[in-house]
Structures are given as structure tokens and as C-alpha cells.
Amino acid sequence: MPWELKADRPIYAQLIEQIELKICSGIYAPGSRLPSVRDLAREASVNPNTMQRALAKLEEDGLLYSTRTSGRFVTEDDNVIYQVKNKLAQEQIQDFLKKMKQLGFENKEILSMLKTMLEEVKR
Amino acid sequence: MNTILECKNLTKSFGTTKALDGVNLTIERGRIVGLLGPNGSGKTTFIKICNGLLTPTSGEVRINGFNPGVETKKIVSYLPEKNYLNDWMKVSQIIRFFQDFYEDFSPEKAYDMLKRLNIDPNSRLKTLSKGTKEKVQLILVMSRDAELYLLDEPIGGVDPAARDYILDTIITNYNENAAVILSTHLIADIEKVLDDIVFLKEGQAVLNKTVDEIRDEYGKSVDALFREVFKC
Numbered sequence: 365m366p367w368e369l370k371a372d373r374p375i376y377a378q379l380i381e382q383i384e385l386k387i388c389s390g391i392y393a394p395g396s397r398l399p400s401v402r403d404l405a406r407e408a409s410v411n412p413n414t415m416q417r418a419l420a421k422l423e424e425d426g427l428l429y430s431t432r433t434s435g436r437f438v439t440e441d442d443n444v445i446y447q448v449k450n451k452l453a454q455e456q457i458q459d460f461l462k463k464m465k466q467l468g469f470e471n472k473e474i475l476s477m478l479k480t481m482l483e484e485v486k487r
Numbered sequence: 488m489n490t491i492l493e494c495k496n497l498t499k500s501f502g503t504t505k506a507l508d509g510v511n512l513t514i515e516r517g518r519i520v521g522l523l524g525p526n527g528s529g530k531t532t533f534i535k536i537c538n539g540l541l542t543p544t545s546g547e548v549r550i551n552g553f554n555p556g557v558e559t560k561k562i563v564s565y566l567p568e569k570n571y572l573n574d575w576m577k578v579s580q581i582i583r584f585f586q587d588f589y590e591d592f593s594p595e596k597a598y599d600m601l602k603r604l605n606i607d608p609n610s611r612l613k614t615l616s617k618g619t620k621e622k623v624q625l626i627l628v629m630s631r632d633a634e635l636y637l638l639d640e641p642i643g644g645v646d647p648a649a650r651d652y653i654l655d656t657i658i659t660n661y662n663e664n665a666a667v668i669l670s671t672h673l674i675a676d677i678e679k680v681l682d683d684i685v686f687l688k689e690g691q692a693v694l695n696k697t698v699d700e701i702r703d704e705y706g707k708s709v710d711a712l713f714r715e716v717f718k719c
Contacts, residue, residue, distance in 0.1 A: 369679060371675070371707070371708035371710065371711070372702065372706055372707050372708055372711070373702055373706075374699040374702045374703050375679060375698065375699055375702070376699050377699075402658070402659065402661065405658050405661075406655060406658050406659055408679075409651070409654060409655070409658070409679055409680065410658075410679045410680065411519055411658070411679065411680050411681060411682055411698075412658060412661045413517070413518070413519075413682050414682070414698075414699065
């Protein structure tokens with residue numbers, strides 16, 4: 365999953381979202397060790413201080429933890445990861461609903477369209 | 488001391504024109520700073536004063552506590568806007584030259600970067616294209632373990648792939664003890680790599696904020712804000 369950064373929002377906030385996404389999708393597995401700040405900054409082509417700031421926030425949120433000697437790790441607490449996953453899902457759904465409303469659909473219509481779509485995907 | 492560069496009321500006049508007009512600026516170690524402004528806004532004048540190539544009309548610059556001079560040249564690595572290397576020399580000869588000149592120069596780093604950019608150390612400079620010469624010059628500057636890097640338009644003349652490599656080098660080279668100040672017009676390419684932005688307008692520092700502060704406050708990129716502030 366490449367790093368995608370948009371031009372009109374703070375880079376720091378976008379880095380947080382993308383790392384959350386990488387953790388939720390298992391690219392950074394629970395309990396695994398994260399690359400160093402420098403390597404992550406290089407991978408995302410961003411300023412190392414900005415990356416450091418994003419990681420510090422994720423640590424504060426409990427999604428990452430660091431040990432003094434061996435680096436920074438993803439939490440092993442499934443509950444924390446599940447909560448983040450839920451938060452990300454809700455954001456996606458809110459975004460989707462907003463766009464559907466802009467297109468002029470009512471809740472009922474959205475729901476039935478979604479059901480039909482899901483049926484089709486199943487087949 | 489965390490401040491690497493401080494300038495107070497820095498002014499430089501050429502006849503009746505003021506190239507710099509009372510600039511106050513403090514740069515901390517560990518920061519990568521973009522010096523942005525339209526043509527003729529004073530970027531190169533500022534960088535030249537910091538290197539002692541021009542003297543201020545009034546006000547002063549202190550780098551690590553010293554006015555530009557012998558003490559500061561030891562710790563400042565400077566990429567000028569012009570190519571100043573001797574055309575008859577081979578790349579390898581220039582590397583030896585730099586090694587003699589600067590205590591903090593690492594030939595290993597230089598050769599490593601040359602290899603990455605596919606530049607033959609045995610070629611003579613006069614046989615290289617303009618863009619390749621610029622790459623060589625930047626490699627020399629980035630191969631020093633300096634405390635302040637002053638880069639005047641480091642990515643202007645090179646192709647987009649080399650540009651990415653140069654930005655990558657700046658990130659990899661990052662060190663908490665050193666600061667990088669670079670001037671450029673190619674803001675969109677570089678803003679993700681910067682901590683702080685200084686906008687110069689007619690010789691004055693009109694804005695001094697972090698990239699994320701700008702994006703947060705204005706809801707747009709530094710590049711977009713620049714286009715708005717300096718709209719012709």
C-alpha cells in the first residue's frame with residue numbers, strides 16, 4: 365500500500381490515518397516492529413520530524429508502544445485495533461452517505477441500493 | 488544552544504534598491520526550512536550574506552554565534568546558484584579537492600551517491616550535461632557532515648527522477664544537530680520534506696510558519712498559498 369498524501373490537509377494528520385490503515389489491514393501486524401522513523405519518512409517522502417510527530421500521537425493513542433532500546437511496536441491489544449478499525453469504517457460510511465445525499469438520495473433508497481449491490485457482489 | 492542561525496534586522500541595499508529589508512529570522516537545529524519567494528525577492532542575497540559573499544548594509548547574521556567568516560565556513564555547506572567547478576577536472580579529482588578542503592567531507596558518501604545517480608567518477612566535468620554538473624555539485628555539498636546546509640535552488644535544473652533522489656538524500660541525511668535551508672520555486676515537489684516555510688516578499692520575511700500550520704490554517708498547500716500571495 366503506497367503512501368498517498370493530499371496537498372490541502374496537514375501532512376501529520378494524513379500520516380496518522382495511513383499508519384492506522386496499515387495496522388488495521390495487517391500490513392503492520394499486531395506486536396510487530398515498525399521501521400525506524402528515518403526509514404518511514406523516506407518511504408513516505410516526508411520530513412522526519414513530521415513522521416516523528418505522527419508516531420508520537422499514535423503512541424499516545426495506544427496503537428503503538430516503544431521500548432527504550434529496541435524500537436517501536438504495534439500494540440498486541442486486539443481491542444484497541446478493533447476500535448480504530450471501527451472509527452475508520454465509520455468515517456468511510458459518513459463520507460459515503462454525504463456523497464449519496466449530495467446526489468439527492470433518501471435513506472430508504474440508499475439502503476435498498478446497498479442491499480442490491482451486496483447481493484450482486486455475493487453472486 | 489539550539490539555534491543555528493539568527494539574523495536581526497538584516498538589510499542589504501544595492502544603490503537605492505533594498506534587496507533585504509529588515510529581516511528577522513531564527514533557525515533551529517534539526518529543521519528543514521524552505522526559503523520561498525518570487526524572482527528578486529532576496530533569497531539569493533540572503534544566502535550569500537550567510538556565506539560571507541556579501542556584507543549586510545545594516546543588521547547582522549550569526550551562525551552558531553559567529554558572524555559569517557572562517558569559523559562559520561567550517562560548519563556551513565553551501566550550494567551556490569552558479570556552477571563554480573573547474574571544467575577541466577575529473578569528478579574524482581574534485582572529490583579529492585573537497586576532501587583536502589573540508590574536514591567533514593566524506594568521499595565514501597560522495598562515491599555512493601555518484602553510483603546511485605549513474606555518474607562516472609572518471610568523466611571530466613566539461614563532458615557532462617548541465618543537469619549532471621548540478622547533480623555533482625549537490626553531491627559534493629551533501630557529502631559534508633555540516634551543521635548548516637544552505638542550498639540555493641538545489642532541484643531547479645535536474646530531472647524529476649533525480650529530484651526525488653535528491654529529496655530522498657535530504658531526508659536520509661537528516662540529523663538533529665543540523666539544519667537545512669533551501670530556496671526553490673518548485674514548491675509542490677518539496678513541501679512534504681520541509682518543516683518550516685519562510686516567504687520572502689520584496690526583501691521582507693512576510694510569513695514564517697510550519698507546513699502543517701499553513702495547511703491547517705489556510706486549508707491549502709504551501710504551493711497554492713504561494714500562488715495566491717504572489718499572484719501577478
